[in-house]
Amino acid sequence: MVPPEDLGPRAELLTAKHAAFIKKFAENTSNFEYFATEHFRMSGVYWGLTALYLVGHLDDMDEDAIVNWVLESQHADGGFGGSPRHDSHLLYTLSALQVMALYQKLHLIDADKVIAYVASMQQPDGSFSGDEWGEIDTRFTYIALLCCALLQRPDAIDRQKAAAYIASCRNFDGGFGARPGMESHAGQVFTCVGALALADSLHLLDRDLLCWWLCERQTDTGGLNGRPEKREDVCYSWWCLSALSILGRLHWIDQDALTRYILFCQDEEEGGISDQPEDMADVFHTFFGIAGLSLMGFPGLESIDPIFALPTKIVQQLKPAAPSASSQSSEAPDV
Amino acid sequence: MSSEVDECGSEDTIEEIACIVDRPEWSDVVPEASSESEVPVVAIDFEPEYRDIYGLLRAMIKADEKSQRALWISAEAIKLSSANYGAWDWHWRCWEACGHQPGPELRLMQEIAADNPKNYQLWNFRRRFALHRGPANAQEEMDFAADCLRVDAKNYHAWGHRHAMLQAFGLWRSELKLTSLLLEDDPFNNSAWSQRHVAFSMALSSKDADVTVAHEAAWTRDQILRAVRNQASWNYLRSLCACLAAESEPWSGPQFRAKLCNQVLAKDASCAPAWSLLVHLTFCASYIRDQSAKQHQSLLPAPVKNATAHLLR
Numbered sequence: 001m002v003p004p005e006d007l008g009p010r011a012e013l014l015t016a017k018h019a020a021f022i023k024k025f026a027e028n029t030s031n032f033e034y035f036a037t038e039h040f041r042m043s044g045v046y047w048g049l050t051a052l053y054l055v056g057h058l059d060d061m062d063e064d065a066i067v068n069w070v071l072e073s074q075h076a077d078g079g080f081g082g083s084p085r086h087d088s089h090l091l092y093t094l095s096a097l098q099v100m101a102l103y104q105k106l107h108l109i110d111a112d113k114v115i116a117y118v119a120s121m122q123q124p125d126g127s128f129s130g131d132e133w134g135e136i137d138t139r140f141t142y143i144a145l146l147c148c149a150l151l152q153r154p155d156a157i158d159r160q161k162a163a164a165y166i167a168s169c170r171n172f173d174g175g176f177g178a179r180p181g182m183e184s185h186a187g188q189v190f191t192c193v194g195a196l197a198l199a200d201s202l203h204l205l206d207r208d209l210l211c212w213w214l215c216e217r218q219t220d221t222g223g224l225n226g227r228p229e230k231r232e233d234v235c236y237s238w239w240c241l242s243a244l245s246i247l248g249r250l251h252w253i254d255q256d257a258l259t260r261y262i263l264f265c266q267d268e269e270e271g272g273i274s275d276q277p278e279d280m281a282d283v284f285h286t287f288f289g290i291a292g293l294s295l296m297g298f299p300g301l302e303s304i305d306p307i308f309a310l311p312t313k314i315v316q317q318l319k320p321a322a323p324s325a326s327s328q329s330s331e332a333p334d335v
Numbered sequence: 336m337s338s339e340v341d342e343c344g345s346e347d348t349i350e351e352i353a354c355i356v357d358r359p360e361w362s363d364v365v366p367e368a369s370s371e372s373e374v375p376v377v378a379i380d381f382e383p384e385y386r387d388i389y390g391l392l393r394a395m396i397k398a399d400e401k402s403q404r405a406l407w408i409s410a411e412a413i414k415l416s417s418a419n420y421g422a423w424d425w426h427w428r429c430w431e432a433c434g435h436q437p438g439p440e441l442r443l444m445q446e447i448a449a450d451n452p453k454n455y456q457l458w459n460f461r462r463r464f465a466l467h468r469g470p471a472n473a474q475e476e477m478d479f480a481a482d483c484l485r486v487d488a489k490n491y492h493a494w495g496h497r498h499a500m501l502q503a504f505g506l507w508r509s510e511l512k513l514t515s516l517l518l519e520d521d522p523f524n525n526s527a528w529s530q531r532h533v534a535f536s537m538a539l540s541s542k543d544a545d546v547t548v549a550h551e552a553a554w555t556r557d558q559i560l561r562a563v564r565n566q567a568s569w570n571y572l573r574s575l576c577a578c579l580a581a582e583s584e585p586w587s588g589p590q591f592r593a594k595l596c597n598q599v600l601a602k603d604a605s606c607a608p609a610w611s612l613l614v615h616l617t618f619c620a621s622y623i624r625d626q627s628a629k630q631h632q633s634l635l636p637a638p639v640k641n642a643t644a645h646l647l648r
Contacts, residue, residue, distance in 0.1 A: 039419045085393075086421050133424060135459045172532060172574030181502075182495055183529035216566060228566040229523040230489065 001277045002221050003264035010266045013298065017271030018286055019057035022048040025283055026061065039082040042073060042092040046099050047287035053102055053311050054290050054302045067105050070096050074110070078117030079131075089131045090121060094143040097150045101314055111151045118147045119157050126161030137178045138169050142191035145198040146308065150318065154198075163201035166192045174209030186217055186226040190239040193246050197307050207247050214240050215252040222257030223265075223276075233275045234265050234285045237292025242306035245295050255296045262289045355411075356387050360404055366390025367397055388412050396425055401432035410443050413456075417447050423456045427463060437472075440464060444479075452483045458492040462499055470504040477506070481513065488517055489526045498530070508541070510534035522558045525567040532574055551575060556595050563599045569608035573615075589616050 026048055028034065037044060045066065052058045072084040073096060079088025080096035093114065100106045121128045121144060128140035141162050148156050168180045169192065175184025176192035189210070196202050217224045217240050223232030224240045237258060244250050265273050265285070272281025273289035294304040303312040356366055367390055392412045395405040406429035412422040430440060444464075447457045465476045477500060483493040501507045514531035517524055538546045552575060559568045576592065593616050599609040 039416070039421065082420075086419075087424065089420065131420070131424075133427070133459065133463070135455075135462075171529070172577065173570050177529075178491070178495060179498070181533045182498055183491065183526050185491060227489070228525040228570065230525075 001264075003260045003277070007260065007263055009268045010263050013055075013263065013290075013293065013300070014266055014268060014271060015055040015057070015300070017268075018266075018273070018290065019052055019055055019060055019271075021267070021271030021281065022052055022283055022286060023057075023060050039086050040092070041083045042070070042080060042095040042099070043082070044283055045070075046095040046102075048283045049099060049102050050304075050310065051283070051287040051290045053314075054294050054304060056300075056302065058102065063103055066099065067103055067108070070099050071108065074113070078110070078113030078115075080114075087131070088117065090118065090128065090140050090143045090147075091130060093117065094147055097147055098308075098310055101150055101310055101318070104314070104317065106150065106318075109151075111153065114147065115151060115153050115156045118144050122157050122162070126158060126163075126165035128162070138166060138176060138188050138195070139178070139191045141166055142195040142198070145195050149198055149308070152318070159199040160201075163196055163199040163204060166195050166199075166201075167204040170205065174206050174211075174213045183227065184213065186214065186224070186236050186239045186243075189214065190243050193243040194307050194309075197246050202247070207249075211244060211247055211249040211252055214244050215249070218253045218258065222254065222259075222261035224253070224258065231276070232261070234262055234273055234292070235275065235288040237262055238288040238295075238309075241292050241295045242309070245306040250295065259293060259296060259298065262293055265289060354387065355384070355391065355408075361391060364391060364394050367393035385415055388415060392422060392425065396421075401429045403429075403433055405429045406433050410439070413443065413447065417451060417454050418456055420456050423460050427460060430464075435467070437464075437468065448479075448483055452486060452490055453492055455492070458496055461496060465496075465500060466503060473500055473504045473506060476500045477509075484517070488521060488524050491526070494526050494530055498533070501534075507534050507537035511538060511546070518558060522562050522568055523565050525570075528567045528571045532571065535575070548575065552591060556591075559595065559599070563603050563606050564608065566608060569612060573612065592616060 026045075049058060049061065049066070052060060069084070070080070073080045073082075073086075073092070075081060075088045077088050079090070080093045081087050081089065082092045086092075097106065097109070097114070100109055121130070121140065123129060123136065126141075127136050127138075128144045129136050130140045144157055145154075145159065145162060148154050166176065169176045169178070169182070169188075171177060171181075171184045173184050175186075176188050177183050177185055178188050182188075193202075193205065193210075196204055216228070217226070217236060219225055219232045221232050223234065224236035225232045226236050226239065240253075241250065241258075244252060262273065264277050265275070265279075266289075267274065267281040270281065271286075272283070273286045274281045275285050290301065291304050291309070294301040295306060297303075304310070305312045305315040308315045355361060356364075366387060388408060388411045391408045392405075395402075395408060406426065409422050409426035409429060412419065413426060416422065430436075444457060444461055447454060451457070461476075461479070465472065477497060480493040480496040480500075483490050487493075497510070497513075501510055510530060511534045514527045514534060517527040518531070521527075535546060535551055538544060539548070552572065555568060555572045555575060559565065559572065562568070572592065572595075576588070592612060596609045596613040596616070599606050600613075603609070
């Protein structure tokens with residue numbers, strides 16, 4: 001759906017309503033959804049808190065309770081579960097570290113244990129599995145590299161092999177899939193570009209070919225899709241844009257049109273942002289919509305780092321263990 | 336073993352069970368309370384079943400009991416919350432310990448796939464299950480994924496499953512047929528084009544190759560002409576020519592592609608993928624040496640023509 005000329009109340013980013021929406025979701029612990037999403041709550045908390053930070057409302061949440069809850073979710077193997085009584089998984093290990101980074105409490109984490117867990121997931125071919133059951137996916141390579149970067153231990157895993165595995169997932173169209181030979185997908189592209197950036201290996205991709213594929217993700221609505229000939233969805237406002245931003249090609253898409261599309265996906269009454277206009281809003285799309293606007297320099301939002309998926313100010317406070325987007329800009333000339 | 340399955344009511348659904356914890360086969364088990372989620376009082380009707388089933392599952396995990404009843408209760412837990420990776424993991428351990436009967440598993444996965452065919456846990460389980468059963472059941476796996484593709488022809492997980500099976504069991508050759516069928520039905524299906532790229536590369540490099548780049552390029556041209564603004568088919572054509580060293584072949588080389596571009600542009604003068612390929616061909620070193628490039632260069636929009644003029648001198 002192409003946004004109308006007059007966006008009405010949605011012409012503005014309704015930050016206070018979005019903050020209230022996230023807070024309400026976090027505090028409504030008495031519905032079935034709260035039970036049914038328990039196994040991935042760590043990621044939900046990360047999405048919600050980062051969105052709140054970007055709109056200047058992080059203080060709305062109870063920091064001590066969240067930090068303690070995160071610490072309780074670390075298991076004996078060193079990894080974190082989706083919540084305290086769910087097994088460790090790389091997905092939630094990264095979300096846990098990102099939440100602790102937002103609160104500048106990474107020092108409270110037993111880093112050696114986390115690093116041992118992350119390193120144990122690397123396979124002989126350089127890839128990473130997400131848990132002890134062996135699912136392989138390029139997402140997990142990005143997660144492992146970012147965990148090591150956040151904990152200032154970039155060399156705890158074989159970065160060169162990790163990058164070589166990512167390169168083996170590169171396709172004819174310049175994009176990347178979940179495993180070698182699998183279809184290019186903008187979500188996987190974000191993780192692969194982020195992984196190569198963290199491994200100082202961006203030379204392994206074809207910048208122009210990939211960025212052309214990424215900018216072709218913009219449809220007539222202004223929104224972005226994840227694969228050719230699919231419908232647009234607000235979450236790609238983060239996945240495509242973060243990759244374009246890392247590669248210095250943000251201007252290859254029509255940013256005004258994308259901004260209008262994201263704004264049009266707001267729920268002007270209850271707050272929150274949905275995947276497509278007039279759908280049900282959720283925390284996931286609220287975060288990705290706001291993060292996309294932040295990458296495009298939307299007024300009033302904190303800036304977000306496209307590699308770390310954390311506020312730029314937070315990343316700058318980490319010791320420079322791995323290349324952040326700002327330190328790589330010299331490699332990505334805008335032409 | 337099978338009588339135990341029946342006693343546990345493997346065919347029951349939770350709606351038919353008043354209170355699982357009161358059943359005789361669970362009389363020796365104390366449900367393990369959750370540490371956090373049961374704190375709030377939940378008013379929704381099906382919450383007691385949720386609490387009971389997960390309480391029993393946690394008791395099984397705590398006691399390290401990998402029995403038929405543990406297999407059954409973990410399946411019930413999956414039906415209630417199909418993305419719960421812990422429930423799937425315990426289910427797998429029980430299945431391994433209980434003699435690998437495929438029937439109930441196939442039904443469970445069918446049920447979950449019907450409800451949410453994009454569930455990561457379902458496909459992880461299915462892949463482990465399929466690799467464990469081996470090549471004798473490969474066709475069943477291909478059919479399961481193909482059924483999911485009939486509902487959503489771009490389901491990334493279903494394609495990934497076919498990919499894993501084709502790879503593990505060396506069946507790539509048969510994949511060209513499925514992608515032909517899907518693409519003749521819908522030429523916009525980028526997933527099918529992507530899979531076809533691997534399948535065709537495999538077929539071409541096999542010892543007794545019965546495919547040719549020329550035939551593939553002609554087929555692709557026909558698909559492009561059906562829907563000239565389709566990014567997916569144009570991308571495939573470019574990859575076919577670029578990746579398979581087909582530059583010198585008359586049926587897939589630059590002349591073939593330039594002719595197709597001109598054919599399309601004659602009908603649809605602002606077709607972006609055709610312009611994109613034509614500009615690419617104009618820049619392409621091997622083509623620039625060809626005098627006919629000048630003819631095509633004259634078709635380019637003025638700014639592109641000016642910017643590329645020096646290349647053709």
